[in-house]
Amino acid sequence: MADKKALMNGLNQDLANELGAAILYLYQTSTATGWDGEELREFLTPEITGEMQHAIFLAEKIAALGGKPITTPTQYKSPKDVKGMLKYDLKLEREAIENYSQRAMQAEEAGEIGLKIKIEEIIVEETGHAEQIDRILKGM
Numbered sequence: 557m558a559d560k561k562a563l564m565n566g567l568n569q570d571l572a573n574e575l576g577a578a579i580l581y582l583y584q585t586s587t588a589t590g591w592d593g594e595e596l597r598e599f600l601t602p603e604i605t606g607e608m609q610h611a612i613f614l615a616e617k618i619a620a621l622g623g624k625p626i627t628t629p630t631q632y633k634s635p636k637d638v639k640g641m642l643k644y645d646l647k648l649e650r651e652a653i654e655n656y657s658q659r660a661m662q663a664e665e666a667g668e669i670g671l672k673i674k675i676e677e678i679i680v681e682e683t684g685h686a687e688q689i690d691r692i693l694k695g696m
Contacts, residue, residue: 564623576630592638623630
């Protein structure tokens with residue numbers, strides 16, 4: 557039981573982070589300016605939907621485990637320039653990968669193998685996103 561409680565707490569933190577990331581990306585796509593801003597919008601707009609899909613999955617899983625999904629997003633800052641935004645986003649992606657790696661271990665310990673596999677799929681998505689941001693930054 558303690559394993560599942562810790563797992564649900566972690567999943568709720570991940571949910572807050574995903575909701576916060578969707579809001580952050582929405583803010584960034586609406587405020588970025590210049591040519592780099594156009595590129596950022598093209599890159600990040602689909603990510604808003606991806607973050608919300610992760611949030612939906614997490615909320616449903618928390619409820620299925622008997623928990624109560626939170627509705628308060630993590631509040632993130634947003635740098636003003638596109639390069640600063642991308643550097644910050646890369647930092648957040650790397651933190652998400654670390655958090656989800658821990659969550660996958662917790663899911664396994666709690667006997668939630670299907671959840672572990674789904675979280676590993678999210679890790680693959682987050683890793684790909686981090687790699688894309690890193691490549692973009694190297695070209696700036």
